[in-house]
Amino acid sequence: MSQPEREAFARAMLEDVIRAVLDTGSTPTILSTHPSFTWQSADVIVSAAGLNDALNAYFHQVQGPLMIVMADLPLASPDALERVISVWADIGIVPGRGGGTNVLFLKDPRRFRADFYGASFLKHIQIADEFGCSIDVVDSFQLHTDIDEEEDLVEVLIHGIGASRQFLNSLGFSLVIENGRVGIQRNPHK
Amino acid sequence: MSQPEREAFARAMLEDVIRAVLDTGSTPTILSTHPSFTWQSADVIVSAAGLNDALNAYFHQVQGPLMIVMADLPLASPDALERVISVWADIGIVPGRGGGTNVLFLKDPRRFRADFYGASFLKHIQIADEFGCSIDVVDSFQLHTDIDEEEDLVEVLIHGIGASRQFLNSLGFSLVIENGRVGIQRNPHK
Numbered sequence: 001m002s003q004p005e006r007e008a009f010a011r012a013m014l015e016d017v018i019r020a021v022l023d024t025g026s027t028p029t030i031l032s033t034h035p036s037f038t039w040q041s042a043d044v045i046v047s048a049a050g051l052n053d054a055l056n057a058y059f060h061q062v063q064g065p066l067m068i069v070m071a072d073l074p075l076a077s078p079d080a081l082e083r084v085i086s087v088w089a090d091i092g093i094v095p096g097r098g099g100g101t102n103v104l105f106l107k108d109p110r111r112f113r114a115d116f117y118g119a120s121f122l123k124h125i126q127i128a129d130e131f132g133c134s135i136d137v138v139d140s141f142q143l144h145t146d147i148d149e150e151e152d153l154v155e156v157l158i159h160g161i162g163a164s165r166q167f168l169n170s171l172g173f174s175l176v177i178e179n180g181r182v183g184i185q186r187n188p189h190k
Numbered sequence: 191m192s193q194p195e196r197e198a199f200a201r202a203m204l205e206d207v208i209r210a211v212l213d214t215g216s217t218p219t220i221l222s223t224h225p226s227f228t229w230q231s232a233d234v235i236v237s238a239a240g241l242n243d244a245l246n247a248y249f250h251q252v253q254g255p256l257m258i259v260m261a262d263l264p265l266a267s268p269d270a271l272e273r274v275i276s277v278w279a280d281i282g283i284v285p286g287r288g289g290g291t292n293v294l295f296l297k298d299p300r301r302f303r304a305d306f307y308g309a310s311f312l313k314h315i316q317i318a319d320e321f322g323c324s325i326d327v328v329d330s331f332q333l334h335t336d337i338d339e340e341e342d343l344v345e346v347l348i349h350g351i352g353a354s355r356q357f358l359n360s361l362g363f364s365l366v367i368e369n370g371r372v373g374i375q376r377n378p379h380k
Contacts, residue, residue: 077329079329080329094331095331095349097345098341098345098371098372099344099365099372100372117370118367118370118371118372119348119365119367119372139267139269139270139329139330139331139332140329141284141285141329141330141331141333141334142329143331144331144334151288154288154289155287155288158289158309158311158312159285175289175309175312177309180308181288181289181308182288182289182290182308182309
């Protein structure tokens with residue numbers, strides 16, 4: 001994908017995430033580090049700080065429970081997010097592939113500290129323990145599937161039903177079976 | 191890993207799967223294509239036919255509901271399998287990464303046809319439709335995570351709690367953070 005296509009795809013993924021969040025009855029707020037970022041159907045907080053500093057400052061401003069959802073989860077569904085919101089523990093967490101954290105649900109955001117990047121899943125488990133908070137791991141592949149590399153697009157073409165899938169189709173991407181494995185191809189004439 | 195290590199790891203993964211199946215109260219039967227395969231805590235059917243032919247023959251022999259679970263799912267948990275068994279639809283399915291099928295639950299095995307390999311998830315959705323059966327996709331990363339390549343072992347070291355994790359640790363495998371990403375290393379002195 002070209003750079004403009006990547007940016008449009010990132011917005012399509014965000015659109016799918018926002019839609020899923022809205023469908024749980026929650027009110028989404030977008031945290032962006034781009035000074036000129038705008039979005040129609042959600043509040044936007046633009047922060048010059050890094051993700052962790054911005055989140056940790058925010059944790060002390062908000063009242064009540066807070067769910068943090070990464071923007072690159074095109075398979076996010078209301079059902080999966082509802083399972084996160086419904087955890088019995090103080091905190092719900094959904095790991096990303098490769099040790100990251102894709103979703104965090106904090107019943108009391110003041111009793112937590114975000115530490116994204118690297119093995120953040122294991123770090124967040126430890127931080128919950130430091131704060132004396134119980135934590136439940138929510139078992140969802142829809143929320144586990146973050147899009148990092150081109151091969152991850154296969155998952156969007158197989159399981160996606162929203163804007164991200166539609167965008168990939170509009171660029172001419174489709175599934176192809178090579179040596180018994182599923183891959184993607186792009187039709188340049190489309 | 192050497193070939194004997196790979197085989198021992200495959201047995202450790204199967205051990206984790208069998209344990210999870212037993213913990214749901216189900217009775218496991220192992221389908222193997224190795225003529226000399228044996229296992230202590232489960233019945234074994236050795237079949238010279240390929241996976242699909244062996245399964246489709248079996249579908250006409252068994253009475254009542256049947257769950258098919260792949261053997262390379264070291265994160266399989268009783269909770270996740272219970273969610274599969276509890277689907278409302280005629281069939282429950284859990285996709286593997288990359289378009290495969292990791293778990294199938296058939297309330298009436300005579301009304302289905304297995305077609306594993308390639309994009310089997312999409313094929314199984316279509317086969318359910320041909321048989322007039324409803325099908326529910328069960329959203330579980332524990333059952334979605336099949337182990338194909340070495341990088342997949344990261345997931346076992348992060349999330350595993352059973353025999354597979356223990357086996358990797360005994361070989362000297364551990365997590366390592368490189369450029370902010372989680373990888374694995376093997377300590378050759380161990």
